[in-house]
Amino acid sequence: MHLSIYTDGASRKNPGESASGYEIFDDGGRLLAERSLYNGIKTNNEAEYIAVIEALRRALRDYGEGADITLHSDSQLIVNQMNGKFKIKNDGLKRLNLQARSIASKFAKARFVNVPRENEHIVSVDGGLNALLDRMGK
Secondary structure, three states: EEEEEEEEEEEEEEEEEEEEEEEEEEOOOOEEEEEEEOOOOEHHHHHHHHHHHHHHHHHHHHHHOEEEEEEEOOHHHHHHHOOOOOOOOOOOHHHHHHHHHHHHOOOOOEEEEEOOOOOOHHHHHHHOOOOOOOOOOO
């Protein structure tokens, strides 16, 4: 089974009140899962990584190690770090990256792709994050 995953993270101020979220789709473009979660005070990059980790966990739990995934993010930093193209100097991001890589390694195949923030699915995930933060008065 091939899954397309779209993730986003948001931080109001940086660091600030933050949220992370994802949408997971099947081969036919059917929405299988979505989630927005509040993280507390985090940087934008931390929120982006939390989104990736939570999405990977959900995909692994629901669809198993045999799944073939393509994770899409508008964060060039996260995608390039996950693909091993950028070094990671920040210890906190190193830990998050290792956690994400560990989960990703369990899938039959995992790809990380950068997409523009105008991508319809990224816009949808971002809208959910902002709605969550607004509802919480953050």
